[in-house]
Amino acid sequence: MHPILPSEITSEAVYLKRRDFVKAAANASLIGSIGSIGGLATLGAATVVPSAEASESTSPLAFQKTAYGAGLTPNTFEEITSYNNFYEFGLDKTDPQANAGTLKPKPWSVVVGGECEQKGRVPLEDLLKGIPLEERIYRLRCVEAWSMVIPWVGVPLKSILSRFKPTSKAKFVKFTTLMDPKQMPGQTRAVLDWPYVEGLRIDEAMHPLTLLAVGLYGKTLPNQNGAPLRLVVPWKYGFKSIKSIVKIDFVETAPTSSWMQAAPNEYGFFANVNPTVNHPRWSQASERRIGSGLFAARVPTLSFNGYADEVASLYQGLDLRKYF
Numbered sequence: 001m002h003p004i005l006p007s008e009i010t011s012e013a014v015y016l017k018r019r020d021f022v023k024a025a026a027n028a029s030l031i032g033s034i035g036s037i038g039g040l041a042t043l044g045a046a047t048v049v050p051s052a053e054a055s056e057s058t059s060p061l062a063f064q065k066t067a068y069g070a071g072l073t074p075n076t077f078e079e080i081t082s083y084n085n086f087y088e089f090g091l092d093k094t095d096p097q098a099n100a101g102t103l104k105p106k107p108w109s110v111v112v113g114g115e116c117e118q119k120g121r122v123p124l125e126d127l128l129k130g131i132p133l134e135e136r137i138y139r140l141r142c143v144e145a146w147s148m149v150i151p152w153v154g155v156p157l158k159s160i161l162s163r164f165k166p167t168s169k170a171k172f173v174k175f176t177t178l179m180d181p182k183q184m185p186g187q188t189r190a191v192l193d194w195p196y197v198e199g200l201r202i203d204e205a206m207h208p209l210t211l212l213a214v215g216l217y218g219k220t221l222p223n224q225n226g227a228p229l230r231l232v233v234p235w236k237y238g239f240k241s242i243k244s245i246v247k248i249d250f251v252e253t254a255p256t257s258s259w260m261q262a263a264p265n266e267y268g269f270f271a272n273v274n275p276t277v278n279h280p281r282w283s284q285a286s287e288r289r290i291g292s293g294l295f296a297a298r299v300p301t302l303s304f305n306g307y308a309d310e311v312a313s314l315y316q317g318l319d320l321r322k323y324f
């Protein structure tokens, strides 16, 4: 979905694949030697070994189950953690899992500022203190027309934001991802104008569906999914759900998100999932559900990604074909 020339994409993809291949070869020989030491003949190349980087850094969380997503079948942990968009670690879907080991999600703090009474840097533990973690199973619909179902663990964003006492001038909330090319090597390439920025209208940010996620499948977020803290806005295209957040600002005017800035004719501020408004380069009427198999039929995309009953009223009087 990025705006650089196809020729550049190809050369970068080839470069990254070559690097992945070297890594994969190294991993394969390591697994092979462990297998032979342990005498486990069944530990062949086809055995699914969860990403070392991901599984080593995740730890169990205490959380409450909720009714959100009852009836949805989640994707597997393996699918959710091996098919990602996180351009700070490369452009291919497998790059974040392969490369995000350099991200250090602990210790972590978030700087809160702008139009609010309580400002400052807050350690992540303090930010979450006293707010019970909930599990919510949500659909994720990427603007590229693939989708997943993910069992997030997190807190309603509203419960965090209200602690900072936003003023009446706080009409929007701006979110910023970590900027550190040492931890996020993709930031050395001018794919986007780093750091990654996203925004919500204040009523969207305060909506009960909007989640600040710290985990998935009952464990802390794997790095490739936006550790340690990421936004989840289930009725909007996935790019709104910004990862590895270090800054939250209450602002008076609509922030320009990274994707609006990169390609304003393709990506808008609202980015509500809408099967009747196509992307300039592809249809948004249907989607490919990850894990459903190579030859599975595409499934129809739902208005507001299936959350219309909860959120459609936020946009009354807005021409959703114009404000995409």
Ligand SMILES: Nc1nc2c(c(=O)[nH]1)N[C@H]1C(S)=C(S)[C@@H](COP(=O)(O)O)O[C@H]1N2
Binding pocket: 080, 083, 084, 085, 086, 087, 088, 140, 141, 142, 143, 177, 196, 224, 225, 226, 237, 238, 239, 240, 241, 242, 243, 244
């Ligand atoms: N900082 C940052 N956040 C990001 C992205 C990114 O490249 N960088 N990609 C977005 C896109 S396009 C999608 S679809 C989702 C993917 O989330 P997942 O990899 O956890 O499924 O993250 C979003 N958040």
Ligand SMILES: [Mo]
Binding pocket: 085, 141, 142, 143, 144, 237, 238, 239
């Ligand atoms: Mo996406």
